[in-house]
Every structure is written in structure tokens, then in C-alpha cells.
Amino acid sequence: MKDEVSARIRSLAESIYQQVVSGEVPYLEVPARTKDNIVFDPLASVWKYGTSKVVRGAQTTDGAGYLVKALYVMDFIEEMLSANKSSTLREMYYISEGWGHGKFATQDESNMMAEDLEILLGLLREDMKLRPEENGASVIGNLTVLERNRKGQMKKINCKDDVGEGGYAIPYNVERDNLVLKDADADLVLAVETGGMFDRLVENGFDEKFRAIIVHLKGQPARSTRRLLKRLNEEMHLPIYVFTDGDPWSFRIYASIAYGAIKTAHISEYLAVPTAEFVGVTASDILNYDLPTDKLNEKDIAALHAELSDPRFQTEFWRQEIETMLSINRKAEQQALAKYGLDYVTDTYLPEKLGSSGGDLHA
């Protein structure tokens, strides 16, 4: 992989160099990364960038700065590859302090550059040795993996027997080089939004009773978490169920798992699981289970309206649920099911939801 990354970086740098020597004003071209420019790919059933492009050329100071920054970052990635190091996105932002005109003004700008380079080089950020700040999502269940440790050895870990109560911590790089999925003695994967609910399911033995691998999403899931879900689905042939709170932000968590997120639409095929099913709290659940609720605030309402025009939510199921939520003006947390006792979620709610989700949620 290392040689391949290096070769692609050199080839991109070479192409910029050739533009210069041939008398052309050098430029780079990337897809427009906005909601208007994501389109459904029927083959992969995920949302990807469309055909709108943005050209960054050295005609303008901004465009020239962009090229300088891109070249500095490529050089930095080469350095890390040869020193066998990696860097957080935050560290790269600080390291750019020493890059003169290549210095990033904000971390948003340097993060965006990392994503642009993924597109330009056709690589994952992980291949380029760039890490997010926090990962820390965890897994409990009868899954056996081989993880590469710092010494380069592959270490075998069973996510039920070889871990403590906190579970197996998902590393930032879950590509095959680093993490091999060896065996999964399970019937399904349940991805859970909150730590409190994850602990509840573990304490109630949901993983054993339902032969489930339980993944804690920690709110909006990191790329490594989504990638692991994708691999569990693809390689281990396990269905993915997503169990979240009942509010617009949780609906987005589901959408990012099932269809991809706008920020990462260039790698939706790697991350998204189109067959993932939503078993989180819906507006109908709030009514049917008579759950304790909170009132929607202004931001909630705006987010629900935005979802009504989001291409990922254009199904009968989502339109109805979003409109019901707006009309009852209420949201609920997954832990609100505790109203009926600590066992209700595993004895009643989840069996009902899993039983009824025969694909009709996507109708």
C-alpha cells in the first residue's frame, strides 16, 4: 500500500509540474462538495458526488495558495510514509505553521484538503496516514479479529472473551492491512447510538440471546465505525440494524450509515450499507409506546425541514415519520424506554422492531 500511495502522490505532483513546464497555468479539479451536487448511484445504492466541478488554478492568489498547500501536504504524507508515522488532522494543521504560504488559516481548510486529496489521489485518508482526533467506538459480541499492533504483529482478539466490560475499541484504521475479520458467530449487527443503551444491552445479555454483535456508535459515527459496519455486512454477510434516539440528528446518523454522508460522498461505496435498517425511535413509536418526550427546539424543527428536502430521506416511511414528528412537536431518547423498566428494551421493544422490519421500513 505504502508504495502505491507514494506512486500516486508522485504522479499527481508530476502532472502539476508538467502543466507548468508546458506553459499552462497549473490547476487542480475537484467535485463541488455541496448538497446540490450529490446524486443517487443506483448500482451501489448510495449517494455520491455528481458532475459539478470546482477548478482551483494559479490564476488567483487563492488558487495558487491551494496548490502550494496541496503540494506541502503531499510532501508531508511522503515523509510520514517513510518514517512509518501517522498524524491527526489537528497535528497537520499545526505542522503547517512552518509551511510559509502553505500555512492553513483554519483547521476546516486543512481537513477539506485531506478530503480533496482523497478524491484527487483515489485513496482513503487512512492510507495517507491521517487520523481523526477521536475514535473510541466499541464492539461487544462473538466477533474475532486480527489487529496489527505497533510491532507489526497481527494480534487475535475475540470481542466477547478477550475484552473487558468496555468492549473492543475500534482502531482508526480498519482496512484489511490492519484489521482482518476472522470469524463472526452471530446473526445480526446492532449499531447503538448512546453509551447508556450500549451498556444496557450488554448487561441484559442481548448479544447472547439474539446472537448479535453490538456496536456503540458514539453519536455521529466516525469513518472507521462506518467502515467496520460495511465490512461486517459485506464480508461476514450480517444484516445491520441501527438503533438510535428519536430526533432529526439521529435520523441523520442512520442516513450516514445507510446512504453515506455529504462530506464523504466520494467514498460512499466504502462506507455506506444501503440495506441497513432503522430500528431507532420513530415519531410513531413515541405515540405507540407513549414515551417520555422533550419538545422540539428551533434547531430540531429546522433540521427536520431540511431532511424533507434531503434526497436521502425521499421514501414514504421517512416522509411520514418526519411529518408526524413535526406535527406532534416531540422527540424522545432511546433510554426513554426505561419508563417501562430496565428489561423492556430487550424483552419487548427490540424484538417487536426487529420482528417487523422485514424490509418494509424501506418501502
Added chain:
Amino acid sequence: MKDEVSARIRSLAESIYQQVVSGEVPYLEVPARTKDNIVFDPLASVWKYGTSKVVRGAQTTDGAGYLVKALYVMDFIEEMLSANKSSTLREMYYISEGWGHGKFATQDESNMMAEDLEILLGLLREDMKLRPEENGASVIGNLTVLERNRKGQMKKINCKDDVGEGGYAIPYNVERDNLVLKDADADLVLAVETGGMFDRLVENGFDEKFRAIIVHLKGQPARSTRRLLKRLNEEMHLPIYVFTDGDPWSFRIYASIAYGAIKTAHISEYLAVPTAEFVGVTASDILNYDLPTDKLNEKDIAALHAELSDPRFQTEFWRQEIETMLSINRKAEQQALAKYGLDYVTDTYLPEKLGSSGGDLHA
């Protein structure tokens, strides 16, 4: 432990009952939980609650409600003990939906009740089977523990060899019943605020080169994380160093580890490590190392001023650093050290800080 908890609950309930039958208006008495009512305990070198008390009696509707809620919670704890269950604080709040006049209005109120019961019963929340939402801090280093798993067996885990890159996840209950510290082949413990820096130290092999156990605090550390630091200090005789960002919120992280937090002053002896030393980024470091900074915002400035009157910061060292920070009007993150490259923190900064911290930080 289970029988002891049950006995104390029954004894407290009995005392309320006796108040009623003897014709007294029933009441409970707890310390005032404010900054004005924390005092330094020179014996333990930690800050604890002073002598101001608040009486909650059934003369008023509020006071009567408080007693009803306390009794419901005690009953709920008894139920969990006999069913061998635990509950998050959030779940307890939702469960109170079914308690009529015992229903909590907000989760702040139910959290406060859990802490009051710790004081009234002389127990830890963990003994009462109440858990926080998230724990998830982690450890990497040559520490071997025995952790009780769901089947009740004690499982041996080495926090260097038996874990993945994410490290050992600290469980919510780290009391001796649940977690035995078996062996620590190390010279020091470094508690680190951010995930990015934790990963940096691990990648750079800081744990091996400096014979360190590295603990990720995840921002303001959970009780279980502070308790584990305390036990590493007391039982394994390891010095604790705290490595944070350079801003008022990080100073508070240090203070809560070293001297205790206001919310948990009733259990400071269990949680605080008075000899913990601060090796985080100071205002002097910002100047001496010429670090990339951000401007203080209004909340930062207010927090620094509050610290000047906080009894925990009344040392020459802290007064000078806080005043310098206010005068330069700048703060810096620990990852800002990446300005000088990815190895600078482990090759230069930490050796300098650890070498110079011969107790003079506390002078």
C-alpha cells in the same frame, strides 16, 4: 458489599420511619454543595465539604417531595441489587416517570439525589449500581489487571499486550470487587487530556521509552478514571503527571484530579491525588516554546478570574500562570507542539517538563 448497601438503605429508611412514628416532621440533612462550602482537609490534602448543611423536611411541599423521591430511589437500588442489575443515571430519571409524586422534574435533580444518597448512606454511586452515561477513557502501558466479567469471573488483562491500538477501556466500576490492580511494571502514570495526543504518545512509544502507563482522560475525566488514577498512585506507588491543553478548562481538569471537584467533594479522599503534578501547557510554555495560540474568549476570561478565587488554585505557581495567561490573552492546545514536528512532544517537551517538575510546581 451487596448486603452492606442493603443494610444501610434499610437503616436510613428506618430512621425516617422513626421520625414519623415519634411524631416528628421527617427530614434529611445534607451538606450545602456550593463553592463557599468546600474547605481544605490538611490530613488528606484534598478539598471537602465544610459544615454548612441544608435540611430537607416535610414541612414544605418541596421538602416532602424530596423525601418521597429519596425513598423511591432507595427502593429502586434495592430492586437492582436483588436482580443483579445496574442502571444509568439517565435510565433512573426515566424510570421515575412511574413514581407519581416521586417523579423527578429534570435529570439534574435525579443526579443530585444520587450524590446526596452517597453522602447520606456513606456509599459510592457505583455501590448503589448507578452508572454514568459514558465512560470510555482508556489505558495503554504495562499494567496488568483482573476485571470481573458478566459471568462473574475475574479476567486477566495486560494493558499493553492484551489490547488493540485503542487500549484498555476503563469500566465504570473500578472498585476492588470489580477490578484488581495486579502488577504495574512502570515508573510513572501520564494522564493525557485529548485523544489526538494520547495516540501521538502511543505511536511514539512513550510508554516503553519512559516506562509510563498512559491514561486518556477524554476531557474532564469521569469518576472511574479519577478513581483509577488514585488507586495507581496509592496501591502501585506510581507518581501521576497530568498533561493537558493550556486553557482554564484544562487547569480545572488538573485541579479535579489533584484536589477533587466541587460536585464530588464528599468523596475527595477516594478520587483525588494531591501529589499529582501538572505538566500541561502553561502560559509560560506558550511564551517559552512560542506555540501557536488562540485568543481567549469571554468565557475563558471569566473562568480564569473564577480560578483566581477558587481555593484550589491558591498557590504562587497557579496565580502567576493564570495572571500571565490573562495578560497575554492567549491559550494553546497540547497538539500545538506539533509545530516543531511529530516527535517534539516526546523528544523535547515532556522530558523537559518531567525533568523540571521536582515538586516545585506545588511550591
